[in-house]
Amino acid sequence: GSARVLVTGGAGYIGSHACRALAEAGLLPIVYDNLVFGHEWAVKWGPLERGDIGDRDRLDAVIRQHRPEAVLHFAAFAYVGESVADPGRYYRNNVAGTLTLLEAMRDNGIPRMVFSSSCATYGIPRSLPITEATPQNPINPYGRSKLMVEQMLADFSRAHGIGWTALRYFNAAGACPQAGLGECHTPETHLIPLVLDAARGLREAVTICGTDYDTEDGTCVRDYVHVGDLAEAHVKALARLAGGGGSGAYNLGTNRGHSVRAVIAAVETATGRKVPVVEGPRREGDPAVLVADATRARTELGWTPRFTELARIIETAAEWHARMHA
Ligand code: UDP
CATH class of the missing domain: 3.40.50.720 (NAD(P)-binding Rossmann-like Domain)
Incomplete structure (x- = not known):
């Protein structure tokens, strides 16, 4: 075997x-x-x-x-x-x-x-x-x-x-809807599934945890x-x-950073729905920016991420989310 x-x-x-x-x-x-x-x-x-x-x-x-x-x-x-x-x-x-x-x-x-x-x-x-x-x-x-x-x-x-x-x-x-796999946490605390919930009316709104960070739009930047x-x-x-x-x-990581607001905008595009947003205080222990230099994985493991665009990643998450709540 x-x-x-x-x-x-x-x-x-x-x-x-x-x-x-x-x-x-x-x-x-x-x-x-x-x-x-x-x-x-x-x-x-x-x-x-x-x-x-x-x-x-x-x-x-x-x-x-x-x-x-x-x-x-x-x-x-x-x-x-x-x-x-x-x-x-x-x-x-x-x-x-x-x-x-x-x-x-x-x-x-x-x-x-x-x-x-x-x-x-x-x-x-x-x-x-x-x-x-x-x-x-x-x-x-x-x-x-x-x-x-x-x-x-x-x-x-x-x-x-x-x-x-x-x-x-x-x-x-993201997710692999074709394989029947995706994100499903209880409780859910991660940004993208929470924003998808808000887009589909499964929760009232998504709270942006901090709008006063030293970033372009004031919200935290992450490498998705x-x-x-x-x-x-x-x-x-x-x-x-x-x-x-x-x-x-x-x-x-992908070596690219995306703000919380950028994630919300990408979910709105992927779902064609408006996401109700509430601006809240910072979450404790959140660094302003986390972006990877993944050169070592590229050179030593031969790893190249297929998904480099946030929009494409979020489309897979949205497809899985829609299927889960169909
Ligand atoms: N975030 C937010 N609202 C939420 C959940 C998360 O604004 O309801 C922000 C959080 O502050 C962080 C980013 O979204 O900057 C990603 O958070 P997540 O919990 O998904 O992952 P983490 O970066 O904590 O591993």
Whole structure:
């Protein structure tokens, strides 16, 4: 049979897209997910094994059954605000859970991991665009939990020879409606799905969190990268590690920044509807601008995002959103 890859969090937004990319590359994704945030309907390219990353016995059983040759590790809690209010939950799941997973990999001889890291590990960047050499100074427990895992990976690599790639996502966006995959968070806190909800009257309005930033239109600027492009990067990272490539971290973004107002305008164009907007205060811990320099992923992974236009990314999200609420 084809090579098997354990995908923790494979029932989630980015993980499910990665499973599809693995399948298209001829690999078999074994999804390991506790379904706290993931969706059973998003698992369609291989088996679903229910389990917690902190459950060593369950991990061992699944690994012994399927004998994966690598791990894609998406499983994590990812609400920044909640991480501030309840840091224990984030350190327990994201850090301690990953430690359990790494020990299981070590003891079962799984040699490679690709890890979902985040631009949140940079905090408020000193310079733009952000390269991998930009100092990592996360400003909330979520970002710190991701940085701590990167550090654990480096130590496990030195001590036990586990090869790793940390992919630092900027703002994951869009969907693959043709594959029946898209964004579906409860609660939803991300800008694009919230704006789509407002466009379709599923919520009264969208609140712009801060209009007094030092940016062109006063709203925060982010680098929105298509989830299918993120998925593709995982397959390339796995191939590089399998081919003997060294461990390291890569930014994944488009090198282009878009303001909150630009996102709202793009949703209005894509849906043909007016979006009711409320101007609100800043959200705590939001840097004004986060834009990736993803040159390293381009040169070392051979990764080129297919989606470079915000309008196209938002069209895929709008199509998925329309289908979900049809
Ligand atoms: N944002 C906003 N209103 C919302 C949600 C988000 O103005 O209801 C802004 C937020 O301040 C940030 C951008 O939209 O500048 C993207 O936020 P999101 O939560 O989608 O991703 P993040 O950048 O926090 O990872």
